[in-house]
Structures are given as C-alpha cells and as structure tokens.
Amino acid sequence: MCTYQTEHLSLRASAKGPSGWFRAEETTVYFDHPVDLPEEHSLNVDFLAPSQGASTRVALELDAASALALARGILTSLAKVPEGLVPEEVAGAARAALAPLA
Amino acid sequence: MYDAMLAETVQIEGDGGDLIEAYLARPLQPGPFGGVVVIHHLPGYDPETKEIARRFAVNGYAAICPNLYSREAPGASPDDAAAVARAAGGVPDDRLIGDVAGAARSLRALSSSNGKVGTIGYCSGGRQSFLAACSLDLDAAVDCYGAFVVSSPPEGMPLKATPIIDRAVDLSCPLLGLFGAEDSHPSPEEVAEIDRVLTELGKPHEFHIYEGAGHAFFAVNRPSYRPEAANEGWAAIFDFFGRYLAS
Structure with a gap:
C-alpha cells in the first residue's frame, strides 16, 4: 500500500547530491514503496532543499x-x-x- | 500489417487551465481508436507507467498519462517529484479530476479518436480512476487495487484521501476492478463492500480477485509482481476495454 506516513524533520545538515554539496532545508522519513530497493516497502529518508528545486535531493532506502x-x-x-x-x-x-x- | 505507433511527451491543459506534462502513446493508423487515460501510481510518472501507455497504443488505443506532479516538480526526475508530492500528502482530489478531464479532452481531440475514453489507475491511481469515473463523463474505468475507496487512511497518516464510496451513485460508466486476495489496502472485505454498494446501485461492474497476489501485482519492476495475476489482469483489461472503448 501507499502509506504516505511521513515524519518531517528540521535538521541542520549538509548532503552531497549529483550537483555537489547542499544544505538540507527539510528532511522526511517515511515507510513506503521504494524506488530502487527490491522490497515492497522500505524505510526511506530524503534530504531536500526545496528552494533549489525537487532534484536537489539525497535519498536513502533501507529495509x-x-x-x-x-x-x-x-x-x-x-x-x-x-x-x-x-x-x-x-x-x-x-x-x-x-x-x-x- | 502497418503497426507503427508514436509515443512522446506533450503538454495538455489540466485542472484550472494549467499546462501540465503528459506522455501520449498512440497508433499511427487513422483510427478510429478509443482512448485511455493512464493514472500513475504514487511513485510517479515513471518508465514503467509510460510502458503501460505504450502497451495500450500497441493494442489499438490512444493512451495518455498525465504527470500528476507537474506542478510540484516541473522537469524533475519521477522519483524526486514523487518525493515532493508524497511529502505534501498526495494529489488533491479536485485537482486530479481536473487533470484527468484535461487528459480525456486531449484524447477526444485527436483526429483518430472514436470519442470514447476510459481510465485506468494503479495503487493510489486506482482510487483516482474510481474518483474520475464518478466525477466525469467516461465510457469505462479500471481500478487496480486502489485503497481508501470505502475506508479512511489510518490515524496519523497525512494522506489527503477520504472515502469516496458515497460518490458511487454518480459512477458514469462500467467499472472493472482488479485486486489481490492478499492485499490489505484494499482488503478483500473492502472490495466486497465496493461490490455490494455498486450492485445495490445497479452500476455495471466486474471484479476479479487474484489468489496468490497482493498489492501492486502489475508492477513488473517490484517484488510484488505476480506474473500469473498480471497476465490474467491484462487479458481482463483488454476484454473490458474491447467491449466499452473499441470502435
């Protein structure tokens, strides 16, 4: 199922994405479908910087x-x-x- | 036999007149062809969903998949866009209806159209396909394991989805429902309840529940994929659309 269950965290953190380092403005933690991990559901973490666009993201998917x-x-x-x-x-x-x- | 098809990214007018991205796949013969609006799942407007659109085109339908996250993350990769959309609690129902209406308009405007349009949606898109069929004038709709049609999301879940079974009275077209017996959202009990309500209302519908399959059994790139259920499901889809959408 799509849980949409999401924890929104405000962290002081830097993350390194495809375009280099960025300061995370938002972090979300959720248990839902992964994009890549071969599991039906996974614990996912996104470090995001919405002011720099949706593509500025570091994503983790863990069982x-x-x-x-x-x-x-x-x-x-x-x-x-x-x-x-x-x-x-x-x-x-x-x-x-x-x-x-x- | 000439069997060329064209698949490309286009822009269509969605809810509120917004220009949104969509993926259009269509046979290149003159037609007439029925149209299918493909409603993508929560993980977004991804390659596997585009493949579904192409599958319809190969089988003689014009298919369009609107990118429901066009506004949140224009130009972003599907997974990045989905991350933004899910953090916001999903797509608002009213906007979804407007976007599907725009996609259906664009299909009917094709010179090859026979004027008939149906919808199909997977996972969250299954509920949205049901919602669209209760809100728009359509010719057929397919709900693939859509949750929260009869029940609310569990407490604390930020998903902006409410039960929509009360809208079934306005269902405008025959509905095909494809579900996994081992799914918990929707559970077999919820599927039975949808069946009961539609029967009571005299709404034409056809439900298939596949043993040995859970949620997302059509998703070829996920461990939930169940080839037997998916193959039977595809046959049911083409039989159903053949009856209600084909010329």
Missing part, C-alpha cells in the same frame, strides 16, 4: 532491519562521543533511547 541498525548506529555513535564534544542532553538522550533497543 526495516537495516533502518533499525542505522538508528542504533547513530545512537551508539552519539552515546560514545567523548564528553564535551556534544551537548550532554544530546548524548544523554542517545543513551536513553539506546537502552530499550539493546
């Missing part, structure tokens, strides 16, 4: 288990950052989110 592994990887990286490099509330939130996933 559900891979998406969870990526999320774990991100949280683990943030939780392991040496003290002082990221705000403590970010590292603490990462540790707290990681615990139930372990």
Whole structure:
C-alpha cells in the first residue's frame, strides 16, 4: 500500500547530491514503496532543499532491519562521543533511547 | 500489417487551465481508436507507467498519462517529484479530476479518436480512476487495487484521501476492478463492500480477485509482481476495454 506516513524533520545538515554539496532545508522519513530497493516497502529518508528545486535531493532506502541498525548506529555513535564534544542532553538522550533497543 | 505507433511527451491543459506534462502513446493508423487515460501510481510518472501507455497504443488505443506532479516538480526526475508530492500528502482530489478531464479532452481531440475514453489507475491511481469515473463523463474505468475507496487512511497518516464510496451513485460508466486476495489496502472485505454498494446501485461492474497476489501485482519492476495475476489482469483489461472503448 501507499502509506504516505511521513515524519518531517528540521535538521541542520549538509548532503552531497549529483550537483555537489547542499544544505538540507527539510528532511522526511517515511515507510513506503521504494524506488530502487527490491522490497515492497522500505524505510526511506530524503534530504531536500526545496528552494533549489525537487532534484536537489539525497535519498536513502533501507529495509526495516537495516533502518533499525542505522538508528542504533547513530545512537551508539552519539552515546560514545567523548564528553564535551556534544551537548550532554544530546548524548544523554542517545543513551536513553539506546537502552530499550539493546 | 502497418503497426507503427508514436509515443512522446506533450503538454495538455489540466485542472484550472494549467499546462501540465503528459506522455501520449498512440497508433499511427487513422483510427478510429478509443482512448485511455493512464493514472500513475504514487511513485510517479515513471518508465514503467509510460510502458503501460505504450502497451495500450500497441493494442489499438490512444493512451495518455498525465504527470500528476507537474506542478510540484516541473522537469524533475519521477522519483524526486514523487518525493515532493508524497511529502505534501498526495494529489488533491479536485485537482486530479481536473487533470484527468484535461487528459480525456486531449484524447477526444485527436483526429483518430472514436470519442470514447476510459481510465485506468494503479495503487493510489486506482482510487483516482474510481474518483474520475464518478466525477466525469467516461465510457469505462479500471481500478487496480486502489485503497481508501470505502475506508479512511489510518490515524496519523497525512494522506489527503477520504472515502469516496458515497460518490458511487454518480459512477458514469462500467467499472472493472482488479485486486489481490492478499492485499490489505484494499482488503478483500473492502472490495466486497465496493461490490455490494455498486450492485445495490445497479452500476455495471466486474471484479476479479487474484489468489496468490497482493498489492501492486502489475508492477513488473517490484517484488510484488505476480506474473500469473498480471497476465490474467491484462487479458481482463483488454476484454473490458474491447467491449466499452473499441470502435
């Protein structure tokens, strides 16, 4: 089915697309049909810069288990950052989110 | 036998008089031919949908697929355009009806037209084909596994789709419905409900439910493809259009 279910995130992020680096203005995360991954549904992430047109986009398509592994990887990286490099509330939130996933 | 066809990108007048992109595939014989508006699925105006338009042309129909995301992402690749459109919750129903009306007008304006036009849509386009047939004067319509005809999208889903079964009273043409027995959107129960309502209203319709197939069984480039169901489905489509659209 087409879920259309979408999380809209406002991130401070740069992404590299076919025309080089751009500053992401919007990020969407959704579980729906992939374009390329040979799965019926996938967890998709789009980094977008609408002011530069629809083609300024970096897209990821992951199967559900891979998406969870990526999320774990991100949280683990943030939780392991040496003290002082990221705000403590970010590292603490990462540790707290990681615990139930372990 | 002369069997040349022409397939090309054109511009047509869509909803509100907007110029939108469309893919037109038509036999080059003088006709007369019936016309088919192909309504693409959520992943957009992609190569596989254009191939469907060409398949109709090869089989003696003029087919046009409007790019429903022309406004959001002019000139963008289909996947980039679909990403923008889906983030916005899909295509508004009123605009879809206007775009399909424009596509049908452009088919009827062809010198080879026999004046008859039908629609076919896949996935979200299946619901939109049903919607168009309840809103426009058409000769035939095919709904391939369109969800949310009788039910609402689940809570929290930003899809701007509402149930449209109440519009069935205005269905202007025979409807062919092709569904997978293992699909959950629409589920076999929902398909049965559409069948019940159309029967009660005395609207001519023909439903096929394929065992061993789920959603998107026509999609040749996806794991959901089920050749047996798709082949039988294509035969049902050409039989149906042959009865209602062909000269």
